[in-house]
Amino acid sequence: MKIAIIIPMAEEREYYLEHFQLEAKERIGAVEFEHFTHGSNDIYLGLSGIGKVQAAMALTSLLATTKIDLIFLTGSAGSLQENVRVNDLVVADAFAYHDVNAVNAGPYVIGQIPQEPAIYSLANDYREQFVSFLHDEQIAFQSGLIVTGDTFVSTNALKEAIKANFPTALGVEMEGAAMAQVASHFAVPLIGLRAISDNGDDNADFDFDQFVRRVGKTAAQTISKFLDTD
Template sequence: MKIAIVVPMAEEAEFYRHYFSSEKKEMFGSTEFEHFSVQGNDLYLGLTGIGKVQAAMNLSSLLACEKIDLVILTGSAGSLQKDIHRKDLVLPNAFAYHDAHNTSAGNYVEGQIPQEPARFLLDSPEREDFKHYLERKGVAYKEGLVVTGDSFISSQAQKAAILKNFPDALAVEMEGAAFAQVAYHFGTPLIALRAISDNGDENADNDFVAFVKEVGAKAAELIVDYLKENKL
């Protein structure tokens, strides 16, 4: 099985290298993907860059060249709900764009790109298997909608604007919906695991710097353990 792990930031990618030894490196798009063998699976680790365009461009470049069976997205996110705190894990079951406002362009809802699904659902058997893995391990997580946009959210006003349109959104980040849109069009299952690094408010800058490495390590440890434990 060919599995791609995509992460936006170097701070989030470095932890995987603690567990695996790279066999070779190859460029897809503007991203260098490192190649590993784990439990009989071919694993591609790519640092895709920050934001929707970087995410979509580099994952598309990989999927157009390699028959990838599963994409795993890890990294950090900002909390949008009072009961979701720093270091919590979020297992998205859907992504939407919080900065897509196209309701006047036709029969569309907030977060929907014209002629695309309103939300990109993550409901594959592979994701369900990973969910059962977390439950077997006793790992606490929150499950629900995560929203994506090209801005780092760092004020209560920004959070309030997002929650007005997406009151059920658990967290906000900058790549997930783009990854999900690409995976949807390629027909490739996507598993996403985001760890909360900040509260998306005026302290987000300080919180993010302090916690992104810690939560990145937490997410990476779970993904690595899952891959080593399961021959997919």
């Protein structure tokens, strides 16, 4: 299988470079990908940079030129729920934009880009396999909606405003819905695994700086272990 792993930040990528044997670096469109063969899999590791456009650009570059069977989006996220804590793993069952409002442009809900779905569901067989693997390995995780926007959420007020629109969302980050949008147009399955680095509140900037590397490693170890089973 050809598998893409897209990561926004270098701090969240370090573990992969230690764990896999680098074979080649390849510039594909806008992004330099690291290429590994691991078991029967071909792995493309791409550092997208932060935010919706960076994520979309990285994934579009890859999917437009290379036949990919499965995409992982990973890295960190802020928590939106009390029972989702720093270092917890969240497997997205869907992504939505929290910073899109075209409600007055037609029959659209908050978060919905015109002529796009309100949320991007990630139901696919590979996600099921990944979730079964987590259960088998007794790796704790929560599963649910993750919301995306071009804002680092670092005030209680913004966190509450997002929760008012998306009361069930478990986490917030800056790339997931954009990746899910691109993946859906290319019809390639996506798994989103985020590790919580902060609570998206008034302490978020401090917590993020302190924990991003550690939780990025937690997410990377989890995906690497899954890929090791092949």
